[in-house]
Every structure is written in C-alpha cells, then in structure tokens.
Amino acid sequence: MHKTAEIIKVGIADMNIVMVPDLIRxxxxxxxxxxxxxxxxxxxxxxxxxxxxxxxxxxxEPLNKAKFANTAIKxxxxxxxxxxxxxxxxxxxxxxxxxxxxxxxxxDMMRIGTRNVEAVLQELKELRIPVIAQDVGGNSGRTxxxxxxxxxxxxxxxxxxxxxx
Amino acid sequence: MTFLKxxxxxxxxxxxxVGNIGAGHAATALSTLLNKKIDMKVPSVxxxxxxxxxDLAGGPDNVVASVFLRIEGDAPGSMFFxxxxxxxxxxxxxxxxxxxxxxxxxxDNELALSALQELGNILSGSYLSSLSDFTKLSLxxxxxxxxIDMVGAVIxxxxxxxxxxSDYAIVIDTALDEEEAQLPDSVNGHFFLLPDPDSFHIIxxxxxxxxxx
Numbered sequence: 001m002h003k004t005a006e007i008i009k010v011g012i013a014d015m016n017i018v019m020v021p022d023l024i025r026x027x028x029x030x031x032x033x034x035x036x037x038x039x040x041x042x043x044x045x046x047x048x049x050x051x052x053x054x055x056x057x058x059x060x061e062p063l064n065k066a067k068f069a070n071t072a073i074k075x076x077x078x079x080x081x082x083x084x085x086x087x088x089x090x091x092x093x094x095x096x097x098x099x100x101x102x103x104x105x106x107x108d109m110m111r112i113g114t115r116n117v118e119a120v121l122q123e124l125k126e127l128r129i130p131v132i133a134q135d136v137g138g139n140s141g142r143t144x145x146x147x148x149x150x151x152x153x154x155x156x157x158x159x160x161x162x163x164x165x
Numbered sequence: 166m167t168f169l170k171x172x173x174x175x176x177x178x179x180x181x182x183v184g185n186i187g188a189g190h191a192a193t194a195l196s197t198l199l200n201k202k203i204d205m206k207v208p209s210v211x212x213x214x215x216x217x218x219x220d221l222a223g224g225p226d227n228v229v230a231s232v233f234l235r236i237e238g239d240a241p242g243s244m245f246f247x248x249x250x251x252x253x254x255x256x257x258x259x260x261x262x263x264x265x266x267x268x269x270x271x272x273d274n275e276l277a278l279s280a281l282q283e284l285g286n287i288l289s290g291s292y293l294s295s296l297s298d299f300t301k302l303s304l305x306x307x308x309x310x311x312x313i314d315m316v317g318a319v320i321x322x323x324x325x326x327x328x329x330x331s332d333y334a335i336v337i338d339t340a341l342d343e344e345e346a347q348l349p350d351s352v353n354g355h356f357f358l359l360p361d362p363d364s365f366h367i368i369x370x371x372x373x374x375x376x377x378x
Contacts, residue, residue, distance in 0.1 A: 011216040012225075012321055013332060028225035028317015031325070051321065051328050059330045067328060100322055101233055101310035112325060141318025143226050158228050158314050159272065 013067035015048040015076050017083055018148055025145040029096035031113035033120050036093045036146045036153060037076055037129065039085035045148035046080045048072040053119035069119035077127060092129045093153045093165060094120055095144045097136040133165035177210045179372055180337050183296060184208030188339035188356050190295035191288040195341065199259055208339040215324055218334050222247050222355060225317030232285025233323060234309040236293065239302040240364035243323035245357040246285045252354060257281055268313060282311040292356060300371040326361040334359055
C-alpha cells in the first residue's frame with residue numbers, strides 16, 4: 001500500500017500545502033520569492049510564490065493574498081496550522097529575489113527582488129518564524145523543490161547548477 | 166480583473182492589428198539583417214492568467230534567450246523578444262560569422278551576447294517605431310537588457326505592473342518563423358507586448374475607440 005510520491009506545483013502568485021510523501025515545487029522564480037514554511041515533526045510544508053512586497057500596491061479586488069509578502073505568509077501559516085502543523089514548530093526556508101535584468105533606470109520596480117526579500121524577512125520576523133536557510137539575490141532564475149520529510153530545499157539554476165539548503 | 170471587464174472583442178481586434186503592424190516591421194528588419202525570408206504568424210491577442218503567459222513561451226522552466234525592454238512615453242509597457250536557444254545560437258552564428266557558437270560552451274562570449282542584444286534592439290525598435298507612427302503616440306524604448314534564463318524568471322518581471330491591478334494579462338503575441346529553419350521543436354521567436362494597465366485606454370483612444378467604463 002505504498003503511495004507514489006507526487007509533486008505538488010505552485011504557480012506564480014499562488015500557494016499550496018503538501019504532506020509526506022509528496023514534494024512541493026515552484027518553477028522559474030526571478031524577482032519573486034519562494035517561501036516554504038514547514039513543521040518537520042508533523043511532516044507538513046506549505047509554499048508560496050510571492051510576486052510583490054506589500055498588498056498596499058494592489059488596486060485589484062478581490063485581493064489575491066498569495067501574491068504579496070505581507071498577506072501570503074500569514075495565510076500560509078494559518079492554512080498549515082489548520083492542516084495539523086504545530087505553530088511553535090514551524091520554520092522557514094526562502095529562495096529567489098533575483099535581479100534578472102540590469103537597468104540604469106531609477107524605477108523602483110527595477111529592484112523589486114531585493115524589496116521582496118526584505119518584506120518576506122520582515123514578515124517572518126514579526127510572526128516569530130525562524131529562517132533556517134536562504135538563497136536569495138543574484139541574477140539567476142531558480143526552481144525550488146521542498147521535501148517535507150527531510151526538510152531540505154533543492155534549488156536549480158540555469159547557470160550555476162543545483163544546490164540544497 | 167476589473168480593468169478587463171470593459172475590454173470587448175473589438176478592442177482585442179484592435180490590439181491584434183497593433184501586433185500585426187509592429188511585428189510585421191520587426192520581421193522585415195530581421196529579414197533584411199539576416200538576408201533570409203522570415204514568416205510571421207498572424208498575431209494572437211489573449212487574456213490569460215500569469216501561469217498561462219509562461220506557457221505561451223514554452224513553460225516557466227524552459228530556458229530561453231530574451232531581450233526585454235521597458236516602453237516609456239505616452240503608453241508605458243513591457244516588451245519581450247524571446248528566442249529558443251538553438252535559434253538564438255543560429256542568429257548569433259550568422260551575425261558574428263562564428264557558425265559553431267553554443268551557449269553551453271561560450272556562455273561568457275561578450276561579442277555573441279552583444280550581437281544578440283543588438284538584434285533584439287533593432288527588432289523591438291522597429292516594432293515600437295511603427296507602433297508609434299500608427300498610433301501617433303510617443304513611445305520610447307529603454308536600453309534593452311538580455312537574459313539567458315528560465316521563462317518564468319524572465320517574464321514575471323514584465324508582469325509586475327499588471328500584477329498590481331489584476332491576476333490576468335492581455336498578451337499581444339506574434340511568432341516569427343524562418344522559412345527554411347529545420348529546428349527540432351516548433352517553438353519560434355516570439356514578441357510579447359504587455360501594455361501597463363493604464364496604457365490600454367490610451368492606445369484605444371489614440372486609435373479612435375473608446376472603452377465604456
């Protein structure tokens with residue numbers, strides 16, 4: 001009665017939750033930040049693919065909470081706890097926030113990767129979730145996959161190969 | 166998706182014509198530059214989710230060569246010229262007389278990357294200037310930036326402005342095709358034009374069509 005492991009996908013501005021033996025993956029993070037919250041004892045993990053730092057930037061109704069650092073992480077935390085994670089056992093790993101293009105322009109959107117990372121770290125700090133590992137910045141796209149069993153995040157980049165945090 | 170509610174089929178047809186004129190000029194420029202016959206597909210205009218935008222260019226983890234520029238002036242937006250790697254290698258080979266060029270072996274070849282960037286510059290410049298003539302709007306391209314990376318990482322940057330008002334994008338997509346190309350996959354060069362949300366009514370009113378709010 002072995003269940004085959006599936007890979008749960010998380011799209012852009014999207015979030016999802018996964019339990020052992022399944023894995024969770026998001027593809028092609030550029031300036032976006034992939035945030036994983038996990039409880040390794042209960043073997044549950046959630047992932048969000050965050051595009052923008054703050055929901056005050058939104059002029060859309062209804063608000064897509066998964067899109068913004070300040071709303072996505074709270075939402076993910078609530079969903080994890082509802083699924084059975086222990087609030088005190090939840091930890092975080094993050095990756096992404098690259099600057100894919102070099103422009104001389106002064107447009108604030110040009111450094112959105114850095115702003116996303118800052119907003120994610122700030123939100124995690126406020127929610128008292130420890131950040132166990134991070135792979136952020138640079139100028140390469142990343143694909144990340146998290147295994148709730150091992151608590152490890154695999155990171156693939158085009159130019160620099162694979163790593164694990 | 167409030168701003169999309171007021172967009173009708175007529176508006177989409179107008180955007181298709183915008184893509185037709187712009188990419189038509191770019192295809193002519195490419196043809197002149199390479200001295201090859203270049204076919205242009207009829208442009209498509211689609212209202213798609215962000216994930217579907219990635220799928221139009223082969224999926225979020227497909228590695229492509231992309232030239233990105235910001236359009237500034239009366240109707241700001243983002244523009245991408247995207248090439249599958251084999252086709253980009255071929256064009257670089259033709260432009261630099263180095264037929265054996267490959268990204269795998271020479272990823273830091275500055276001449277090659279510069280040639281590709283200039284190709285993107287010329288093509289997107291001719292796309293934009295024809296659009297500017299057609300609409301009588303002032304449209305200025307930024308200096309283009311080149312990236313060889315995953316589609317998702319590259320295009321999400323062009324979706325940032327739209328993402329503040331919507332989870333959907335209107336993509337004006339035109340595929341270019343080299344007539345005698347024998348490439349294994351059928352994904353060709355693509356132009357993606359992604360006007361910023363506030364630019365749609367500016368483009369429409371420049372062409373004499375109103376959006377009824």
